[in-house]
Amino acid sequence: MLLDALLSDDAAGAAAADAWALIEALYPLCRSLTGDGVRQTLDCIGARIPLVRTEVPSGTPACDWEIPREWNIRDAWIADLGPGGDGHRVVDFRAHNLHVMGYSVPVRRTMTLDELQPHLHSLPDHPDWIPYRTSYYREQWGFCLRHRDRERLGPGPYEVVIDADLAPGHLSYAESVIPGESDDEVLVYTHTCHPSLANDNLSGIAVAVELARALHQAPTKPRLTWRFIFGPGTIGSLAWLSRNEERLGRVRAGLVLGLLGDPGVLHYKHSRRGDTLTDRAAAHVLRGTDAHAPAKLLDFEPYGYDERQFCSPGFDLAVGRLTRSPNSTYAEYHTSADDLSLIRPAQLAAALQTLARLASVLDANRTPLNLSPKGEPRLGKRGLYGSVGGGAPGAFEHALLWVLNQADGSRDLLAIAERARLPFEQVEQAASALERAGLLRTVEPAVPEDLDSRKKGPLP
Amino acid sequence: MLLDALLSDDAAGAAAADAWALIEALYPLCRSLTGDGVRQTLDCIGARIPLVRTEVPSGTPACDWEIPREWNIRDAWIADLGPGGDGHRVVDFRAHNLHVMGYSVPVRRTMTLDELQPHLHSLPDHPDWIPYRTSYYREQWGFCLRHRDRERLGPGPYEVVIDADLAPGHLSYAESVIPGESDDEVLVYTHTCHPSLANDNLSGIAVAVELARALHQAPTKPRLTWRFIFGPGTIGSLAWLSRNEERLGRVRAGLVLGLLGDPGVLHYKHSRRGDTLTDRAAAHVLRGTDAHAPAKLLDFEPYGYDERQFCSPGFDLAVGRLTRSPNSTYAEYHTSADDLSLIRPAQLAAALQTLARLASVLDANRTPLNLSPKGEPRLGKRGLYGSVGGGAPGAFEHALLWVLNQADGSRDLLAIAERARLPFEQVEQAASALERAGLLRTVEPAVPEDLDSRKKGPLP
């Protein structure tokens, strides 16, 4: 099928090596919802796959929200002016960009430790890690530091500087589209707003890039149009959704990707409806993953990443989420310990293999109609069946019989594979053979609707 | 919520003490389908809560039945006229009103033991207990006695007297109504026809009285109108149903109460449809009862108390039943051993607490609609969400997200609580906050229909 090439261990390993190189390049950049760090990130991605970039002006409405001002930071520090402090930087943005709370307003002041304390964030339970904190929508400023360092702070005074701009500008996102035979689309969204955090979400960005590259380079045109979106969390998906409402009716499936490099097993989180095409395909594919580290299926919940927006009731798209360890479930989450040592090339490679199979299933799925539905058609005279009777049929004949029997126009190949308890690929192969023999055709629309989507009305 | 006041152990204990006092007052009275014993019972209830009484004349049709003649008994005995018998009463109605089969026709005769035997009822397996027997709809008479006493009877002759009237009169029932914001109703029915039996059903009567009293005294008007009915079993509910057919379309939920004082755990029996509002609310609330004595859910079956009538196919109301030990499942059932020693104040109190929570859920439940359904609305600017990002949301924020995500007008708060695996109260609190913030409104009708009621046609 479409991405069979990526399924081999060698191919997935090579792609994971490329992903790793991208992660290393992106790690030092200071990303946020907006700003030049994001633009540099998109530059790196654009060097690998075709990318169309969009800059949305601050103040533009996006659903219930509006695009915030653009944030750019040059430097920031807390310098000890106290006795023996020597003006030494006790917290230094140049050492780690997590030290500054994202979207901090500019500040330049001299303060005592007591005055400073309300602006400090640290993790008593993990005294060597710097936490990641932001304040996108309320004007404030803050520093994040190791708790161990915080406890060493003297009474001050301190020079406190955040040399940043928070001013009208733009929000940047980018899309990479692989046109298919159909205008119907699969969405892949990954968030680009986190600064130096490796698993969350350089792993997601890099895996998405490799998947998109494989689709761009696939020997055949995909059946569906694939759209990869690289944008900031929440406000990025809201911006894209509000600018693309007319397109949403064509979204057949979708995935939010993130957190794909850590040692945990894969977790697929269902879409809001719970039985969309994406959900059914993911359940089918993930059942076949590594028996020693079997993937897990999670029910939908309205907390997480951008699936929150895609699955809000007014959109209710067939968008699920694939991660390894889910957000908030591991200690290093949203701390400086989410660095390159947390992620592993082999985990990126295995995620890519699973995604390649999932993408292939989503793309090859279709709803077949048996053109000779009364009784079984004669397969023997069409060269599809052994000529000596009396023995049991083989696996391929079995798949042929299942497809013919179930192809009444009410089920797609995925549903047939599930009922027959056969791998999708075997059912798809049988369907292709029957199509060539003139016994089967795909019903319109060529691309299977989400089977339960008939229950849905139009977008409000 | 509505009856939060009754949830504390102190409040429930005080209410249970009042219930106990009522039970003690009612225990000696000889009740039956009709008669002055019922009227005295309703007098006692009416001294505690507002009560509107109805007297239905004998002969009035009630569905397939008709109101029977009224039965009143003054005295009854079997006196031994045999050698050494001395005219001594060997069975005496004045000692226990269970001694006479309910609705026995008057008799005054002298008979041998052999002639008397077909009229005697006793329990060989429980020789010290008097059974409870009735013959409402066939003219006969009988005595119930301890098997141990029956075995001691000499050959007679005996003087056999039942000094009773069975004559045209009335059937008495009474209602206590707490008007709500809506005309939609919750029914609570409890049977008043059993003579000196404590669990069945003075416990049900007394608990219903305390629940009604709490609703009458609640600081806020309930959303729904609550209707408590005190009437005899079977013919009482049939009489009420046949006189109130035009009202039945408004019944949103309902409970038959009985057998609430014995040591058994609570049992909720589903309504005929099995997924009505009452069923869903009871399942939700009972899941949260005492972990050491968890409540049990029973499937519907057409045997039991007045739910048989409410759940007959021509009415098919959303009426379930709450008891402790179900009828027929304990040895003392329908015998003189169902006396005050079988029931316990603590069991009455715990039943009241569960009922208070269940009533509060039924009353607060509603179907919310998210007024900002495209993407998540900005909770932060409305003061509903913390302003520093990066950490996980708390329980209240979680509930806010669930309500917003699910509030598409197809689910009530109870369904949202079930899907979110959150307590109803937490979901209701979140919904109220969102309503105050203008992000949510309740869809019409304000009171949630039983979710599956759309499948139902009108009453035939």
Next chain:
Amino acid sequence: MLLDALLSDDAAGAAAADAWALIEALYPLCRSLTGDGVRQTLDCIGARIPLVRTEVPSGTPACDWEIPREWNIRDAWIADLGPGGDGHRVVDFRAHNLHVMGYSVPVRRTMTLDELQPHLHSLPDHPDWIPYRTSYYREQWGFCLRHRDRERLGPGPYEVVIDADLAPGHLSYAESVIPGESDDEVLVYTHTCHPSLANDNLSGIAVAVELARALHQAPTKPRLTWRFIFGPGTIGSLAWLSRNEERLGRVRAGLVLGLLGDPGVLHYKHSRRGDTLTDRAAAHVLRGTDAHAPAKLLDFEPYGYDERQFCSPGFDLAVGRLTRSPNSTYAEYHTSADDLSLIRPAQLAAALQTLARLASVLDANRTPLNLSPKGEPRLGKRGLYGSVGGGAPGAFEHALLWVLNQADGSRDLLAIAERARLPFEQVEQAASALERAGLLRTVEPAVPEDLDSRKKGPLP
């Protein structure tokens, strides 16, 4: 009910003895898709039950297929002309009719062993058994032999003769119809095309004959019309289906019977839809079979016997399959070891008992409507209920209450029995009593539709 007479061990044993006699008579005949062996088989059946025979000319279309030429074989052998071979028959059709591949074209040649080998079939894993092979739809010829004998063959040359005709003629099938009160039908199909194989399918033929005979001799007319079809596998059912399309809308239930004499437990295979009347009745009846050898339910799959055709998507009939060991699951399947020693009269008898109960349930099932649906009707005044109250109702009263409560026209007796967890027979008895009392009538159509058939459109 209808076939209660066959439920006793004595009656079933006698019927099984008759079945055994028929099997012994039919075993030596050489059957195939067509030909005189089939006609002789139908002669034997016709001597036991009324039979209407159909002869379909070769070349007649049957769905996607056409009726093949008729095959008749007189003799066949491989004679050893080699040194010391003496012209001795090393393979001889007169010894076992499995020796010739079914539908072999005529041949008369002298060949070496090397030339002969591609035409030989044997079973290395079972060297003493002759395999059963056919080539209905491709012109070829072959011999089947014990692998032990094959290994002893010298280099030849051999005289190879198949004295057969493959020429325009007819396909023969036969029907036995028991007219019912209704034109609605139950189909029973059993395949007649296998040569000397006892379990597959003389067991099925003989059990079908005994079931048909019991229905023909039943003291009352069945409610449904029962149609037994004896025809070859695949092409026989296709021929019948293509000639009876206008009749298919009347098919309420159906069974393919086969493989009923081996030592295995009974297996019911669901119809394609999985919840048809046949499926529900079989699940109910098979749950009650021998606790020491409980029957098993199998999901539908499109491999097996003639249910493949009845359950093709263009017909999609309510036809399941009853066998003991399913095809292909035991070693002797389709070999000469499937002889009389594989099957047992007691297994035939037990299969007949189960079928008698299943047939009775299918025939007695109907959809009742409570004519007094508001409240419970007074059963006591109609003589259906004990007159002294206070005790629990008995099993019959329980069944009465269940039927009355559920009889809203949306459920048949089988569904009521399942919900009430009562045996169908008890529910049917209660329904009959309520019908006699004027409290219940059967809704039109008198014969229950498959409950989910409303979802189905007309045949395409």
